[in-house]
Amino acid sequence: MFGQANVLAAGQAAFPPSVDDFYLPAIVPWGAENAPWFTKFTLMIWIAVGVLIIFFLATYRNPQLVPTKKQWFAESIYGFVRNNISVDMIGHQGVRFAPYFTTLFCFVLLTNSFAIIPFFQISPNSHIAFPAILAVISYVLFNYIGIRHHGFGKYFKHALIPPAPWYILPLLIPIEAFSTFIIRPFSLAVRLFANMFAGHMLLLVFTLGGFAMLNANAWLAPISVVSWVMTVALTLLEALVIVLQAYVFTVLSASYIQGALAEEH
Amino acid sequence: MLFLLAAEGGESDHNPIIPIWQEIVVGTVAFAVLCFVLMKFVFPRMEQTFQARVDAIEGGIKRAEAAQAEANQLLEQYRAQLAEARTDAAKIRDDARADAEGIRQDILAKAREESDRVIQAGKDALAAERATIVRELRAEVGTIAVDLASKIVGESLADEARRKGTVDRFLSGLESTGAR
Numbered sequence: 281m282f283g284q285a286n287v288l289a290a291g292q293a294a295f296p297p298s299v300d301d302f303y304l305p306a307i308v309p310w311g312a313e314n315a316p317w318f319t320k321f322t323l324m325i326w327i328a329v330g331v332l333i334i335f336f337l338a339t340y341r342n343p344q345l346v347p348t349k350k351q352w353f354a355e356s357i358y359g360f361v362r363n364n365i366s367v368d369m370i371g372h373q374g375v376r377f378a379p380y381f382t383t384l385f386c387f388v389l390l391t392n393s394f395a396i397i398p399f400f401q402i403s404p405n406s407h408i409a410f411p412a413i414l415a416v417i418s419y420v421l422f423n424y425i426g427i428r429h430h431g432f433g434k435y436f437k438h439a440l441i442p443p444a445p446w447y448i449l450p451l452l453i454p455i456e457a458f459s460t461f462i463i464r465p466f467s468l469a470v471r472l473f474a475n476m477f478a479g480h481m482l483l484l485v486f487t488l489g490g491f492a493m494l495n496a497n498a499w500l501a502p503i504s505v506v507s508w509v510m511t512v513a514l515t516l517l518e519a520l521v522i523v524l525q526a527y528v529f530t531v532l533s534a535s536y537i538q539g540a541l542a543e544e545h
Numbered sequence: 546m547l548f549l550l551a552a553e554g555g556e557s558d559h560n561p562i563i564p565i566w567q568e569i570v571v572g573t574v575a576f577a578v579l580c581f582v583l584m585k586f587v588f589p590r591m592e593q594t595f596q597a598r599v600d601a602i603e604g605g606i607k608r609a610e611a612a613q614a615e616a617n618q619l620l621e622q623y624r625a626q627l628a629e630a631r632t633d634a635a636k637i638r639d640d641a642r643a644d645a646e647g648i649r650q651d652i653l654a655k656a657r658e659e660s661d662r663v664i665q666a667g668k669d670a671l672a673a674e675r676a677t678i679v680r681e682l683r684a685e686v687g688t689i690a691v692d693l694a695s696k697i698v699g700e701s702l703a704d705e706a707r708r709k710g711t712v713d714r715f716l717s718g719l720e721s722t723g724a725r
Contacts, residue, residue, distance in 0.1 A: 299559050299560075299561050300558070300559060302559070302561060303558075303559045316565045316567040316568055317567050317571070321568060322567075322568060322571040322572075322575075325571060325572055325575045325576075326571075326575055328575075328579075329575045329576070329578055329579045332579055332583065333578075333579060333582045333583070336582075336583055336587040337582070337586065337587065340586075340587050340590055340591065343590055343591070343593075343594045345594070345597060345598055345601055347594075354587075354591070355591055355594070355595075358588055358591045359595075375592070378588065378592075379583065379584040379587075379588035379589065379592075380580065380584060382583070382588060383579060383580050383583045383584060383588075386583075387576060387579060404572075406561075407561075407564070407565065407568055408561065408562060408563075408564050409564035409565050409566075409568035409569045409572055410568065410572045412564050412569065413569060413572045413573050413576060414576070417576075470562075473561075477561060
């Protein structure tokens with residue numbers, strides 16, 4: 281079975297959509313199955329990277345004290361992450377993490393946005409590999425920052441032993457360890473992946489569902505229209521999810537670093 | 546575990562929760578490139594621009610404050626100079642007044658001295674004249690008196706008179722009488 285494009289071209293909707301709809305054939309070599317080096321997903325990643333690099337280099341090639349409109353736009357993205365995420369979550373030390381968080385935020389936001397941009401229409405983040413990379417970076421980063429700030433022993437003592445009566449500690453320490461060192465990166469990656477995956481799946485269900493009903497019975501055409509209207513509504517919802525998930529990923533990363541840097545619980 | 550998950554996937558060959566390692570490689574490289582460029586060339590420059598903007602605003606305020614302070618200082622300085630100049634002028638006026646008074650006193654004193662000198666010279670000259678006249682008169686009067694007496698007595702009393710100092714005695718008596 282090929283991807284949804286082929287399905288739609290064939291005028292015959294494979295309904296219901298399945299996990300296989302997320303695994304598109306390769307671009308190079310053309311149409312090959314299980315050749316993930318150069319697919320729509322990796323191409324979208326490179327496009328996102330290229331667009332962001334070009335955008336920021338172009339808008340910030342010649343920065344002025346009194347900004348131009350484009351410069352102002354680039355600056356307000358950075359200023360938003362710097363002031364409303366880094367500094368708000370971490371405090372004045374957060375300024376030095378602002379460049380990474382801004383890169384992260386822009387990357388996640390743009391790759392998420394591909395979910396509803398025509399001709400992309402699927403987010404690379406619906407493959408768990410990409411959210412996993414970002415989650416691993418956040419995981420390594422907050423542990424590294426914590427160890428460098430407190431020292432190895434003190435950091436783990438700080439992270440694992442909450443201020444609680446001694447008799448409850450045997451229960452709390454495994455929970456803390458599990459939650460901090462295992463759940464955090466996993467939840468970070470899965471949250472983003474699942475949102476993008478589910479969003480795309482929903483859009484597929486309503487779009488293909490419309491075609492499925494139309495093909496099954498011409499009398500179901502009005503319901504097909506309802507289904508496509510739902511697609512439009514869900515696209516708007518998806519837009520909200522896209523921004524929200526980019527924000528949440530960045531804020532959670534910042535919050536983990538804040539926790540690693542904190543002196544007290 | 547992975548086998549189990551894959552098996553549960555059922556008819557599908559793919560398991561969405563298992564990452565594709567090729568995508569991990571591509572994603573890591575791509576994101577690293579993105580991070581490198583943006584974190585090295587873009588965001589530090591934004592931070593610099595923000596700082597420059599803060600500096601420009603604070604610098605403007607500081608410069609204005611400095612200019613204000615300088616203006617105030619200059620004003621104070623001018624006021625001080627003005628007051629000093631006024632004091633100086635008053636002092637100069639007082640000095641001039643005192644000088645004028647001194648000069649007047651000097652001139653007066655000199656004039657008084659001069660007049661005294663002239664008067665004294667006049668007095669001295671008069672006294673000298675008087676003495677000369679007295680001396681001449683005395684000699685003349687003596688001669689005349691002796692001549693007269695000689696004529697009256699008929700004999701020359703000149704030798705006698707000279708011998709006895711009669712005339713001088715007489716005149717001295719006359720003088721002392723006149724002086725009294």
